[in-house]
Amino acid sequence: MCRKILVIEDNNDIRENTAEILELAGFKTLTAKNGRQGVEVALKERPDVVICDIMMPELDGYGVLRLLRKNPGTETVPFIFLTAKTERSDLRKGMEMGADDYITKPFDDSELLNAVEVRLKKADELGQKYH
């Protein structure tokens, strides 16, 4: 089964590169260039993993996470922050809000892929337990 990954990122280069890395690894990708759009896509497409920037126009990454966690359809979706905010306080804030991982820019492709795979595996295990 082909997994769907949503990339929410305002910078064109980063968004496209991230999507490209994931596609080359065999994932199906969805992209959104701001938070609001990201939430819309997530609710509609029900991705398996969400990779999201923090500093974005319209709605920032924290807002996206909050909205997705509130929504019954997306409340358990694995959520990975991919951000230039490297302060420990930023990281803690993201984790405390319920993010599953926190990757700081600039990132290595293997770092990103590992994080995505770990999240998917974890989700699979949880799914088997409950079904």
Added chain:
Amino acid sequence: MPRLTSRQSSVYAAIAFVITLTFSYAMPAYPITLAGLLVVIFLSLFVEDTKSTLIAAATSIIITVLLFWRNGTNFTQHLFIIFLVLLTAAIVLYMKLLNSQLNFEKTHMTALFENATEGIILTGEEGNIILANAAAEKMFGYEERMMINKPLEILMPKWIRDQHETLRNTFYENPQHRSMGSGRDQFAQKKSGDNFPVEVSLSFYYKGNHRYVIAFIVDITDRKQIEESMRLQQQQLEKVSNEIKDLNAELEMKVEERTQILKEALQKLEQSQQELSEALDKERELNEIKSRFVSMASHEFRTPLSAVLSSASLLTKYTKGEDQEKRNKHIDRIKGAVKQLNEILEDFLSLGKLNEGKVNTVNSPFEINAFIEETTEDIKGLLKEGQRIICNHKGEYTINSDMKLLKNVLLNLITNAIKFSEPGTSIVIDSQVGEGFATIKITDQGLGISKEDQEYLFSSFFRGANVVNIQGSGLGLHIVKRYLELMVGSITLKSRINEGTTFTITIPTNLKKHVQENISN
């Protein structure tokens, strides 16, 4: 005229009795009895007490009765004698009463004169001393009665004597009572020649045609001394008071001086406090810049770095010959990211130079309209699809300013206008050279800047809330402002969100002249 003593008069009275009795007895034919008795009674005048007169009268009556008893005749005659004796005694008694009264007054007057503590001197018309009391004699150092008949002038010091005669004559011409203290204090001379201060009052009276002048003289040596000492004391007091005044003035001056020093110290304190607070503000500002720098660096450095890293990773994935297009795309992305990083670095370097004061202005003449067009030509490559730049110019062309700095300013502002506007919009540059100043307006139809952000727009690392996603160091406008300060210019802006922004810069048409004028002013 010498007076009879009471003893003498008693003796005379007894003799008169005896003679009267003897003659009356021996020669009764002569009526001597009455005369003798009356003499006796009159003699009692010289005895002061009334007793003697009463005794004389009583004795006379007894003698008369005895004579009548012996002769036995002439009753009427004897009765008449008794009547006369009584009458005479009454007269004598009355005279004695008068005399005693007179004596009383005289004694007191004399006592008044003799015992007065003031010197009293009586002078006659010629200015001779007629009377002087004991106090006067003592005062002037003369022995008893030694002043009498001497001219009054002997009691005066030499320097008054000559004019005193004239003074005396004027006094006589228009005599007036002059009371003590009303005249000025005078000096008198003792017999020994010593002078001493006196106070003199004058009065006068007439006796017959003669005029007498009474002078009351008080020795005021003690008073003068007291006055002198009082004067001295007063002087001393004045001196002390003056000293106190001086001291006070000095003190006040000192207080003023100290107050001034205090004021200065306070001012210094205030100044240092202000400096401290300024330093603190600067420190705070620096801290804020630092934290803003961290946040900016985080985002603005890491984003292009991410692009570089991810594109590099992807490049390794495209190994086949037909992937060349993809490889080129990623190489371009890497190039673009590096360019962005370079721009940020340039901004940093500019700011560093500015902060170190290494940026100097170079004044040179150039035509501003041509200069603007040249600059826009350089930047045309950045224009988005459909964007265009329109240049308008009014007024003179040549100005004197720093070309390099102005170019930087224009590049920054035009780049911003391009960067923050959508494709297909126009950017209008209006330049104008006026009296002493040149203005350049750059108007875009871009995102605009909110009111809140406008306030901080020119501080370093500040970025508008609506442009966080657009690349930028947050240094551009700060550097523009700093450059314009160097060029003695200024920058203002008008902006509305989603409608566009107009930046207006104003610079002097002759930078060098302007700077010199500013310095001389």
